[in-house]
Amino acid sequence: MAKDANQSDEGIRWALVVDLDRCTGCQACVVACHAENNLQIVGEKEAAYGRWTHWIIIHRYWEGEYPNVKARFMPIMCQQCSEAPCEPVCPVFATYHNEEGLNAQIYNRCIGTRFCGSACPYKARVYNWFRPEFPEPLTEQLNPDVSVRTRGIMEKCTFCIQRIRRVEIDAQAEGRSPTDGEIQPACVQTCPTSALIFGDLNDPNSHVSQLAHSRRSFRLLPELGTDPGVIYLKGGEVNV
Numbered sequence: 597m598a599k600d601a602n603q604s605d606e607g608i609r610w611a612l613v614v615d616l617d618r619c620t621g622c623q624a625c626v627v628a629c630h631a632e633n634n635l636q637i638v639g640e641k642e643a644a645y646g647r648w649t650h651w652i653i654i655h656r657y658w659e660g661e662y663p664n665v666k667a668r669f670m671p672i673m674c675q676q677c678s679e680a681p682c683e684p685v686c687p688v689f690a691t692y693h694n695e696e697g698l699n700a701q702i703y704n705r706c707i708g709t710r711f712c713g714s715a716c717p718y719k720a721r722v723y724n725w726f727r728p729e730f731p732e733p734l735t736e737q738l739n740p741d742v743s744v745r746t747r748g749i750m751e752k753c754t755f756c757i758q759r760i761r762r763v764e765i766d767a768q769a770e771g772r773s774p775t776d777g778e779i780q781p782a783c784v785q786t787c788p789t790s791a792l793i794f795g796d797l798n799d800p801n802s803h804v805s806q807l808a809h810s811r812r813s814f815r816l817l818p819e820l821g822t823d824p825g826v827i828y829l830k831g832g833e834v835n836v
């Protein structure tokens with residue numbers, strides 16, 4: 597398949613497709629993300645102040661008019677924009693664009709100005725208001741591949757970059773490239789309805805690349821020109 601506007605010749609661009617017709621709003625992806633990325637739980641009171649730390653939020657909205665209404669769910673995470681508004685505003689270069697199309701975050705550089713959070717039109721970044729606490733035995737489930745961020749740090753989804761790197765290193769040792777579908781962020785692996793699909797948007801034969809050409813595909817707030825790496829598939833239509 598020939599390359600088009602979704603693709604570039606500049607190597608890999610990791611992307612996530614979210615099929616809204618498949619999402620049931622179960623939030624298994626949110627829980628998986630918490631477990632994989634050592635996200636703290638802030639409790640009901642602080643969550644009411646908007647201080648939750650989820651890297652994926654499931655938005656609920658209603659479609660249609662009563663009595664023919666249907667609940668729809670939209671998972672929102674960092675959109676991994678190629679023209680990311682969060683990057684140029686960081687005064688210490690803690691957030692930057694990597695060579696695989698990811699909007700990466702260097703936690704031990706972050707000084708917590710929250711400029712990036714203000715600049716993000718998707719509100720995908722969360723601020724760490726508290727020193728994280730993981731009472732015993734929760735420390736046993738901390739992922740050793742991921743740092744535990746301290747108070748004052750802005751954090752967000754990175755498509756589980758630790759999983760990407762693990763597969764890439766293993767594949768390199770075997771003298772090959774990762775195969776399509778071999779890398780699975782925690783949310784993708786956990787989703788019971790396969791609503792999330794991950795892969796290289798620049799590979800014209802990858803599953804995400806082909807889904808990106810579906811007539812159901814769209815990106816959030818395209819008028820802003822951010823060019824997100826998260827592609828949604830509209831719900832409610834049968835033909836792809």
Ligand code: SF4
Pocket residue numbers: 618619620621622623624625626654669671786787788789790791792
């Ligand atoms: S796990 Fe899958 S079905 Fe459940 S909320 Fe997440 S994306 Fe939707």
